[in-house]
Amino acid sequence: MARTSSRSPRTVADELTPVLHQMLGPDIPFALRAWDGSSIGPTDPPVTIDVHSPSAVQHLMWSPNELGLARAHVSGALDIDGDIFDFLAVRDLMVQRDPDVSLKLGLRGSMRLAGSLRRLGLLGRRPPLPAEELRPRGRLHTRSRDAAAIAHHYDVSNDFYRILLGPSMTYSCAYWYEDGLDLADAQEAKYELICRKLGLRSGMRLLDVGCGWGSMAIHAAKHHGAVVVGITISEAQAELARRRVAEAGLARRVEIRVQDYRDVDDDPFDAISSIGMFEHVGEQQMAEYLTDLKGLVRTEGRILNHAISRPNPDDNAGVDPKSFMGRYVFPDAALLEVGTVVSAMQRTGLEVRDVQSLREHYALTLRAWVANLEADWDEVQRLVGPGRARVWRLYLAGCALGFEQARTSIHQVLAVRTSEDGTASVPATRSTFEVDRDHPVDH
Incomplete structure (x- = not known):
C-alpha cells in the first residue's frame, strides 16, 4: 500500500x-x-x-x-x-x-x-525579452548606429515628452537657483545661466548641438537676440522644434536642422552650446568632437558643455551594454569624469574658464519629472505602452537617487578659443553669470 x-x-x-x-x-x-x-x-x-x-x-x-x-x-x-x-x-x-x-x-x-x-517545474525555460529592449548592432558610434540609439530614446512620442517635461520641453538638468521655483522657471533659469556664460548679445551666431525640442534656441533668440542654428539627429524632435520656433515668431532667427555635428560646415559661430548631448558622443570620439567644435567657433568664442559625469575617474566610462541603462535607456552612452573632459578640452587648445557642478539640481529635476509621469500615469501608458512607461519611471527615479547620493554628477564646463596673444574676452569673475533673482530673463 x-x-x-x-x-x-x-x-x-x-x-x-x-x-x-x-x-x-x-x-x-x-x-x-x-x-x-x-x-x-x-x-x-x-x-x-x-x-x-x-x-x-x-x-x-x-x-x-x-x-x-x-x-x-x-x-x-x-x-x-x-x-x-x-x-x-x-x-x-x-x-x-x-x-x-x-x-x-x-x-x-x-x-x-x-x-x-x-x-x-520552471527550470530551463527562457521567457521572451521585452520589446522595449534594444541591442544596437554595427560599429560603435557610426552615424547610423548613433541615429538608431538616439531614435530609441527620443523618438518615443512628443506628447509623452510634453507630459514628462512640462511646458519647457527641456530634457536636461534645471537650475533651481532659489527656493519656490517650479520646473518651468528652473529650466528657464538654466538657459539664462548658459546664455550669460556664453556672453550672448544681439546678432551673435549660436550653434546649439543636440538642440532637442528647441528650448535653448528659442530662449537665446528671444531674450538675447542671438541668431541660432539648432541641430539634432532626431526627426521627431526637429519636427516639433520647428513648430515651436514658428509659434514663438522666431523663424527668421532660429533654424532647426536634422544634422550630425560632424556635418556642420557653415562656421564660424560666435558661441556653441552642447546641453545633454555629450553623453552620446562616446569616450573614443571625445577628442574628435571637441576638435570639431573648436573648428566651428571663432577666435575668442565660447563653448559650453553641459553633461552628466561620473565621479570616479577610474570607473569605466561607458554605460554597461548588458545593464538596464544600456539595454533600455541610453544604448552606447558614456559618462566621462569631469577632469577627463577638462583635460581633453585643454589638449584640444580650448582654454577652460569655469566649471560648475549642478548635482543637487539634477536630483530635484528628476524628482519633478517622476511626479509629472505619475500624475498622468494612465495617459503615459496609453501613449507609449505599459512597458516603456515602467522603463521611464524606474530610470528617472533611479537616477534621482544616484545624483542625491553622489553616485552620479553633472557639470557645466565653459571654455574659450583663446587668441594667439592670450585674449579670451571672458569676464574675470563669475558674477556676470549669475541669474538676476528679481528679473531672471528681463532684457
Missing part, C-alpha cells in the same frame, strides 16, 4: 524566501506576493512587489542581476505596489550590508534560485 505524505506542497513564497535572504539578509524590507497567492515579508510594508508570473523568476535566473529584474518589471511579470523610491531604497539597504553589492545573486544565490525553479 502506497504511503501518502501529510506535508503540504511548497508554495512559491517557500521557495523564494531562501533566495531573498541570500540577497537581503534575515529581515526582508518589503512584501512579496506571488502568482499562487503566497506571500513573504512584513504585514505593513512600505512597498509590495507583485510577482504576477513565473517568467519574472525565470528572467532573474537567466540574468541574475539588475537586468533580469528590469526585464521582469518591464514585461509586466513583476510590478511595484507603493512608492518607486521606497522600492529603490532596497538597493541602498543591500549596499549598507555589502558595499560591493550590485543587485547580483552571486553563485550561491543563483544555485538556490535554480533549485527553487526546478522544484516549481
